[in-house]
Amino acid sequence: MSSEKNKPLTPLVLRFHHLLCLPLFEGKGYSDGFSENMAGIKRRAESTEENITFICDFDSVCKGCPNKSEAGCLLNEDGKEKTEDKDRYIAGLLGVEEGFSADYKTALKTAEEKIHSDGFFKICGECRWYRAGLCRFDKWRDKVEKIIKT
Numbered sequence: 684m685s686s687e688k689n690k691p692l693t694p695l696v697l698r699f700h701h702l703l704c705l706p707l708f709e710g711k712g713y714s715d716g717f718s719e720n721m722a723g724i725k726r727r728a729e730s731t732e733e734n735i736t737f738i739c740d741f742d743s744v745c746k747g748c749p750n751k752s753e754a755g756c757l758l759n760e761d762g763k764e765k766t767e768d769k770d771r772y773i774a775g776l777l778g779v780e781e782g783f784s785a786d787y788k789t790a791l792k793t794a795e796e797k798i799h800s801d802g803f804f805k806i807c808g809e810c811r812w813y814r815a816g817l818c819r820f821d822k823w824r825d826k827v828e829k830i831i832k833t
């Protein structure tokens with residue numbers, strides 16, 4: 684009988700806009716389960732060179748989120764820009780297509796080169812975590828720099 688420890692890891696899949704959220708994540712989330720899952724993904728992405736597939740749909744982070752529903756992300760419902768549109772916008776800035784694959788640091792390096800303060804604000808400006816003061820462009824850049832250098 685194989686133990687949990689020996690179970691192969693499910694490949695990491697990230698939606699593009701989570702390249703902005705993950706570096707800034709400091710433990711606060713939509714539920715305890717969400718935060719635990721996101722912290723594990725952040726640790727894993729930062730400590731390995733495995734390839735991640737980037738998409739514009741539910742991903743490994745969404746898996747643990749109470750906003751994930753059959754009808755889509757519940758955050759779409761209050762008239763905000765659809766989360767999928769945010770992903771497509773970031774993919775466009777990066778100059779890549781859905782299904783792009785790269786290790787986390789390489790993807791972050793590209794994001795750092797291509798995403799400027801106006802693009803960051805367009806995606807994050809309406810988000811509750813931005814409004815709560817947890818996320819800022821300069822802070823994102825600092826975090827990305829640190830991750831890339833480790």
Ligand code: SF4
Nearest residue numbers: 745748750751756766
């Ligand atoms: S389900 Fe929506 S709110 Fe939850 S992590 Fe995914 S995109 Fe974010």
